[in-house]
Amino acid sequence: MIANFWSHWIPFEQAGTTIIKTAWPLPCSRYCFVADVEAIKIIFNNRHGFEKEIQIASSHFCMIISFFGDNIVGVEGYQWVLHRSIARKSFGERNDALLWHETVSTLEQWFSEWDEKILLSKTQSTIVNITPALHDLTLIWHALRPQDTGTPCYTMSFGELLFVAIETMIVKVVTPRWMYQLPITKLQQSDTAYTELRNYIVDMIAAQRNGKQPGSEASKEVADLFRRLVAANEEEELVLETSAHTITFALALLAIQPDIQDNVFREATAVWPEWATSSLSDTINCCDFILSLEYTLAVFRETLRLFPPVVRTKRDATSDTTLPSRVRDPQTGSWKAAPVAVPAGTACVVCIHAAHMSPLYWGEDVSHFRPEHFMDTADYQWPRDAWIPFTAGPRVYRLLPPPELDGLSREQQRTKLTKWMPGVTATPGNVNLVFEPRN
Incomplete structure (x- = not known):
């Protein structure tokens, strides 16, 4: 099946193209599944040429998205402009400061509870199911x-x-x-x-x-x-x-890759050398440090690349048009430009997770959790257009997989810890991790 979490880039690799056209006889309709970054930019930027399907009677997705009432995701035209004008003024440095303050306060509270559990159990670590623990974020x-x-x-x-x-x-x-x-x-x-x-x-x-x-x-x-x-x-x-789902996936990935976790810890220690003697929520302004956390930001971006909240979205073409695409040469294996004709009324499904898992943009190690995918170097710039997604307190922990996963390969651990359930967004299952205090 195309455009779901499990298939991601696989159908496009098998078809040898970045756009797959299909037709459904009942009801009679044309679909265009898009994993080409240039085509995705056109679809998202041309709001009049590619419109959302907002008729609830014909869209199960909009029925769910608009369940609580109209919102910026489920409306178009004048209503979209109205919703955006209400919310956009509130997103900026002040909102970032609120998010930072409340996140750190919540983490400090959790760390205190985990410290107490370790003290009472007289052990060196404690196992925490982080999925419900993050529900209050x-x-x-x-x-x-x-x-x-x-x-x-x-x-x-x-x-x-x-x-x-x-x-x-x-x-x-x-x-x-x-x-x-x-x-x-x-x-x-x-x-x-x-x-x-x-x-x-x-x-x-x-x-x-x-x-x-x-x-x-x-x-x-x-x-x-x-x-x-x-x-x-x-x-x-x-x-x-809420951002809890992304944090849950990030913690699970860090637990099974201690080398990446140690890099995050070293970066945080370099930015906050006073972490052991002060409360970060009281002493640090998020605007003063956020650009210094290059590796940590890359960790969260890489998490969103592998586990985007929404794996696909749809727009309907309002007129005949063409979209840029690439096809693979069966002889050489190289990819070349091949524009695709899109008739009016075609449902263009933007396959977000397919673009996130495409080796054309992210390299052959696309399935690996590598924050370096989001770190610019002298000879590499991470592909901004191919990323389409919607620390810590005075106590510091090392994340480890639970004991029952000992002996499994890293890939097997990742499969078990990052299980998820389909819903309005990708929802993580129960994630049990071991929290061990760092010396």
């Missing part, structure tokens, strides 16, 4: 979390509710309401998550409209994105975000 909730003790009790934290809602969204879309009366655990869990998540959001909106200030100092200064959304939308039209 949700930017808007950290920026606006209530500080008083009178907050209503919920069965799960905000982050856990958000993840359960995302993971059961397809169930919520396709299940008729009467079935929720049946004793089915998955349905009851989904119903509880959506009910409590709705209550959380309503409480936060009410606090904002009543003029209450967020609790933390960082929130008071920089959490204006939520206020803009509240001012521009009705109570149940807000969209929340």
Whole structure:
């Protein structure tokens, strides 16, 4: 099958082309699967020539994406401009500062808990399932979390509710309401998550409209994105975000490649020589150091290359056009230009993961986790157009695979630790890692 996570570049390699054209008889439609970077640039940049399919009745993807209401991903034209104008002013240095402050604060809290576990167990390390541990890394909730003790009790934290809602969204879309009366655990869990998540959001909106200030100092200064959304939308039209999936995959990859993990540690130590005696969340401004973390940034970019949140997206051609493409010469094996005609009405599927896994842009080691793919040198510049994707505290840990994976090859460890489930985005499974304090 083309354009899924497992196939990535393989169909294009077998076909010897960067664009594959197909047709479906029922319903009668033409498809164009695109893994050519130059063609992808044209599709994304020409919003009038290649439009999103936004009719919910004919798009299961848009039905899911717009489940909470209209948003910047699921709308086009005037509505897209409106959503973008609301959100874009809030993304900049101030938002980066908020993200840095809250991420470091969360990590420091986790490290304290893991230190305590190691102390109580009298061992040299502790095993942590990082998938649920990262559920609370949700930017808007950290920026606006209530500080008083009178907050209503919920069965799960905000982050856990958000993840359960995302993971059961397809169930919520396709299940008729009467079935929720049946004793089915998955349905009851989904119903509880959506009910409590709705209550959380309503409480936060009410606090904002009543003029209450967020609790933390960082929130008071920089959490204006939520206020803009509240001012521009009705109570149940807000969209929340999280970066936890990417961090989960990154930690799993670092655990099975200790050489890369050590490089990250050395870079962080060079940037923050005072890490052992001070709290990074209080002493460091993210804008002062971010460009110094070249290798660490490359690690996260490489993680997003291997595990993009969305593996494909679709645009419909509004008129007859051509797209640049390349085909492989069967005699020499070299690739040469071969433009492809695209009739009006063709569904152009941008295969993001195929472009990320193409040796034409990333080299023959494309399947390996190598942050060097994103580090410029005198004779190499990483391919910006072929990358299409959506540290730490005063205590420092070494990441290791769990004991049950000892003896397996690195590739086998990677397969087990980076298992994922298809959903609205690529969702990691349970990832157990060993956290061992560094000397």
